[in-house]
Amino acid sequence: FVFSFAQAASLPAPLNPDPRITAGALCSTNNSDFAEYRYSERIPYCKRNVSSTLKRKIYANYGIPAHCQSEYTIDHFYPLSLGGNNNPKNLWPEHKAIKNIRHSLELDLYEDLRDGRIGQARALALIQEAKLHPDANEIPQDDYCDRIAPDHLRP
Numbered sequence: 001f002v003f004s005f006a007q008a009a010s011l012p013a014p015l016n017p018d019p020r021i022t023a024g025a026l027c028s029t030n031n032s033d034f035a036e037y038r039y040s041e042r043i044p045y046c047k048r049n050v051s052s053t054l055k056r057k058i059y060a061n062y063g064i065p066a067h068c069q070s071e072y073t074i075d076h077f078y079p080l081s082l083g084g085n086n087n088p089k090n091l092w093p094e095h096k097a098i099k100n101i102r103h104s105l106e107l108d109l110y111e112d113l114r115d116g117r118i119g120q121a122r123a124l125a126l127i128q129e130a131k132l133h134p135d136a137n138e139i140p141q142d143d144y145c146d147r148i149a150p151d152h153l154r155p
Contacts, residue, residue: 014062016132017077017092021061024077024128025090033086039113043083043120050074050086062093071096077131081110082123102130 017024027034027046038045055074064072075094078084109126112118 014064014093014095015098015134018062019132021089022077022092023089024124025085025087026078026083027080027085031085031087039120040116041113041120043113045083046080046085048080048086050091054086054088054091058088058091059093061088064093069093073099075099078124078127079106079110081106082113082127083120098134101134105130 027044029044031044031046033046033049035045035047037043058074059066059069059072072093072095074091076084076086077090077092080086084090105127109118109123113120113123
């Protein structure tokens with residue numbers, strides 16, 4: 001079951017990152033937050049650094065009103081532990097109920113990558129699949145907050 005944009009817009013929260021805003025971005029030695037290489041693949045690791053100003057910008061880009069922001073976390077599309085960075089192209093407001101659907105996925109993939117059971121490319125593909133296509137049967141259907149779709153997100 002795949003949601004259309006109109007169906008998704010009628011729900012209280014963004015179901016997944018909008019690829020026009022959040023395409024994902026990876027850490028490199030050129031990032032100011034670069035800390036070290038990790039794992040046998042020598043994957044660049046960036047330290048967490050998401051300012052309040054940047055969080056407000058992400059919420060605004062997704063049309064999340066201030067009174068609803070406590071229901072969300074700013075999520076790294078590609079987790080830092082898998083090589084993601086703090087670029088706005090890698091951040092989106094994830095509803096806490098959506099995050100709970102896959103609460104252990106990032107930890108499981110981190111452990112698999114750290115222990116050499118999976119490569120970065122496969123870990124990122126699994127994250128991308130999970131975040132872009134959440135299980136429709138587990139998505140919250142109501143919420144006290146209404147989303148205000150910004151002009152660039154309206155059909």
